[in-house]
Amino acid sequence: MQITTRLEFDAGHRIPSHKSQCKNLHGHRYAIEITLSGDIITLENASENGMVMDFSDVKAIAKRAVVDVWDHAFLVYQHDAEILDFLNSLPDHKTVVFPTVPTAENMAAEAFKILKNQYQDTYGNHLKLEKVRLYETPNNWADALS
Numbered sequence: 001m002q003i004t005t006r007l008e009f010d011a012g013h014r015i016p017s018h019k020s021q022c023k024n025l026h027g028h029r030y031a032i033e034i035t036l037s038g039d040i041i042t043l044e045n046a047s048e049n050g051m052v053m054d055f056s057d058v059k060a061i062a063k064r065a066v067v068d069v070w071d072h073a074f075l076v077y078q079h080d081a082e083i084l085d086f087l088n089s090l091p092d093h094k095t096v097v098f099p100t101v102p103t104a105e106n107m108a109a110e111a112f113k114i115l116k117n118q119y120q121d122t123y124g125n126h127l128k129l130e131k132v133r134l135y136e137t138p139n140n141w142a143d144a145l146s
């Protein structure tokens, strides 16, 4: 069985060498969907009876580990020196330095890497992170798969 939960956040970015307007500083209302697989828990008196994992717990983990970190931050590529210098000159600015250019593909991959070990198989139901889908716009998204 697979379950998916979705969260949304706002962030700024740019793609430094982009051929068109994405090289400009701009922002998106991103959405992230977390898909887990596992067996349905069958423990009569457990809160999670009938679930793969409680959606609220799936969401809380993604929020703490990724969404709260990226929300209202500027995501900057570590080698985008001009912008990094500028952001570092701003007192208390929320900046997240990315090891890769912050495209939808790289953000999905990074979120997958962060979340991979966050979902624990506490019920022995083979819980596993299957997919992170990152929407840059409602029409454009990238999937990072296990």
Ligand SMILES: Nc1nc2c(c(=O)[nH]1)N=C([C@H](O)[C@H](O)COP(=O)(O)OP(=O)(O)OP(=O)(O)O)CN2
Pocket (backbone or CB within 6 Å): 015, 022, 026, 102, 103, 104, 105, 136, 137, 138, 139, 140
């Ligand atoms: N494969 C990718 N292509 C592009 C990415 C990306 O992450 N992966 N990113 C961009 C820019 O970030 C750009 O901001 C995309 O937004 P926008 O230009 O608004 O895209 P659309 O107009 O096509 O969005 P719609 O939802 O279709 O209006 C560019 N390419």
Ligand SMILES: [Zn+2]
Pocket (backbone or CB within 6 Å): 013, 022, 026, 027, 028, 136
């Ligand atoms: Zn963009």
